[in-house]
Amino acid sequence: MGHVGIIGGGVTGLASALSLSKIGFQVSVFEADATPMPPSPEEAFDWNRRGAPQVRHSHALLGRLHNLLRDFHPEVLKMLLDVGATEIALARHMPETLDDLTPYPDDKDLFMIAARRTTFEWVLRQIVMSNPNVVIKTGQRISGLIMTEGDIPEVQGLMFENGGSEFFDLVIAANGRRSQAPEWFRGRGIELPEEVEDTGIVYYSRFFRVHESEELPVSDRLVAGDLGYLKYGVFWGDNRTFSITLATSDKDKTFWGVRDSKVFDQVVREIPAAGEWLTLDADPITKVHSMAGLLNRRRSLVDEGGVIIKGFHMIGDALICTNPLYGRGCSTGFWQAHLLTKAIEQNRDDSMIQAEVFAEDIEEHIIPWYQASVDSDRSNRELENGVPSEGANRKSILQNGLMPATQTSAKVWRAFMRMINLLAPPKSLNDPEIMADVLEMWEKRDERPAPPPLGPERSEMMDVLGLQEIA
Numbered sequence: 001m002g003h004v005g006i007i008g009g010g011v012t013g014l015a016s017a018l019s020l021s022k023i024g025f026q027v028s029v030f031e032a033d034a035t036p037m038p039p040s041p042e043e044a045f046d047w048n049r050r051g052a053p054q055v056r057h058s059h060a061l062l063g064r065l066h067n068l069l070r071d072f073h074p075e076v077l078k079m080l081l082d083v084g085a086t087e088i089a090l091a092r093h094m095p096e097t098l099d100d101l102t103p104y105p106d107d108k109d110l111f112m113i114a115a116r117r118t119t120f121e122w123v124l125r126q127i128v129m130s131n132p133n134v135v136i137k138t139g140q141r142i143s144g145l146i147m148t149e150g151d152i153p154e155v156q157g158l159m160f161e162n163g164g165s166e167f168f169d170l171v172i173a174a175n176g177r178r179s180q181a182p183e184w185f186r187g188r189g190i191e192l193p194e195e196v197e198d199t200g201i202v203y204y205s206r207f208f209r210v211h212e213s214e215e216l217p218v219s220d221r222l223v224a225g226d227l228g229y230l231k232y233g234v235f236w237g238d239n240r241t242f243s244i245t246l247a248t249s250d251k252d253k254t255f256w257g258v259r260d261s262k263v264f265d266q267v268v269r270e271i272p273a274a275g276e277w278l279t280l281d282a283d284p285i286t287k288v289h290s291m292a293g294l295l296n297r298r299r300s301l302v303d304e305g306g307v308i309i310k311g312f313h314m315i316g317d318a319l320i321c322t323n324p325l326y327g328r329g330c331s332t333g334f335w336q337a338h339l340l341t342k343a344i345e346q347n348r349d350d351s352m353i354q355a356e357v358f359a360e361d362i363e364e365h366i367i368p369w370y371q372a373s374v375d376s377d378r379s380n381r382e383l384e385n386g387v388p389s390e391g392a393n394r395k396s397i398l399q400n401g402l403m404p405a406t407q408t409s410a411k412v413w414r415a416f417m418r419m420i421n422l423l424a425p426p427k428s429l430n431d432p433e434i435m436a437d438v439l440e441m442w443e444k445r446d447e448r449p450a451p452p453p454l455g456p457e458r459s460e461m462m463d464v465l466g467l468q469e470i471a
């Protein structure tokens with residue numbers, strides 16, 4: 001039938017192995033990190049994942065991912081729930097203030113999954129490993145590709161850092177944000193089309209676990225906000241864990257101190273919605289982890305002349321990565337694996353057609369999310385830099401129109417939940433019916449009492465923390 005070599009055993013490498021093995025392919029997954037399979041998700045949380053350091057950060061697992069699991073890989077969803085993840089039925093947590101609380105048929109798709117990223121990866125790996133068509137080799141770094149010469153070179157196999165090589169019928173690079181594939185091709189004079197924009201943020205996350213006496217408060221209320229100089233979010237995990245993430249500008253040295261656990265907790269306490277979580281009967285289970293160099297980036301294996309490499313696909317963060325603040329990478333990565341498998345299944349013997357079909361699907365389904373991330377970051381940057389733009393207006397409509405309307409109009413609440421869970425395209429909120437309710441709410445913004453501030457102004461926060469401005 002065919003033997004596929006996958007570079008990288010993160011979410012999208014495993015997702016590709018899962019779906020390709022189900023349609024009869026032999027699959028070998030090579031993961032650089034030496035992470036033998038531990039007996040439980042708790043031990044996986046301590047995995048040394050140098051190759052995917054983002055596993056130390058909060059991860060939202062959205063409706064699109066939930067539904068792909070439910071509809072195509074129910075055994076994964078079942079095992080996730082069995083090992084302590086929670087399936088959050090958003091419609092069960094509708095705000096009581098909505099104008100219509102009647103359930104809708106589409107509500108069956110409004111789900112999120114509360115689980116740590118390592119738990120999700122552990123479950124995926126367990127299930128994939130149980131398929132006799134799949135072999136996973138950890139601690140096995142790929143150092144290059146076996147490739148033919150010619151106008152359109154064909155990838156025929158993989159070279160291993162510790163010596164040796166292996167031939168495959170098809171190779172998939174699922175080796176993440178730091179994928180070396182562009183360099184491997186550059187070495188052969190091939191430049192992959194690429195577009196990149198730095199998000200300019202630094203991420204700080206810390207995990208906690210509530211004691212057995214306390215339930216994790218799970219609801220539809222997304223605890224996330226933007227104080228201008230600092231963004232925050234609270235994420236549910238599995239097995240009574242939760243995590244808090246702060247994000248600051250990578251140029252704001254004054255706030256780099258939030259990497260210190262004490263400072264981090266102090267900042268969180270000053271933000272009412274997030275601080276509430278620190279009043280739970282809970283203990284921190286990690287220090288504060290930080291991560292910078294976060295990009296919006298898209299690549300392609302197709303240029304104006306068509307497909308540029310045979311026998312090879314790229315997927316996940318290696319192909320497209322977006323600002324983690326929007327929490328979409330695992331869901332869009334899993335979706336990509338699903339689309340790629342479809343393209344391969346329908347064109348088993350022609351990797352060029354597979355690549356064309358996959359590129360079209362990416363353009364239709366994934367690029368709108370990439371573009372939404374880029375547009376939103378640009379508009380935030382303009383706002384921060386005081387550049388006169390439409391950004392200020394858009395932000396005001398978001399804060400004083402859309403967000404309050406999600407609490408009163410069932411139509412807006414559903415449209416918003418569908419959009420953030422990747423079940424409706426980013427532009428779906430521009431629908432005239434939705435916008436009418438949003439704008440009505442926005443136009444009446446001065447008739448309502450001003451909402452309480454999300455948290456202190458920058459100077460107040462600096463005073464509380466005893467920070468001096470660092471230029």
Ligand SMILES: Cc1cc2nc3c(=O)[nH]c(=O)nc-3n(C[C@H](O)[C@H](O)[C@H](O)COP(=O)(O)OP(=O)(O)OC[C@H]3O[C@@H](n4cnc5c(N)ncnc54)[C@H](O)[C@@H]3O)c2cc1C
Nearest residue numbers: 008010011012032051059060142175176316317324329330
């Ligand atoms: C700070 C942060 C927070 C995030 N938060 C969210 C969130 O809330 N929700 C969400 O859905 N997404 C989030 N993301 C994005 C998400 O983590 C990624 O989109 C997702 O991990 C991509 O999966 P992947 O399989 O493509 O890459 P990865 O998960 O990075 O896996 C790539 C794998 O390839 C391996 N590898 C690399 N090179 C080689 C080689 N040469 N040979 C063999 N193996 C190799 C690496 O060791 C790694 O295991 C976040 C990202 C960051 C940075």
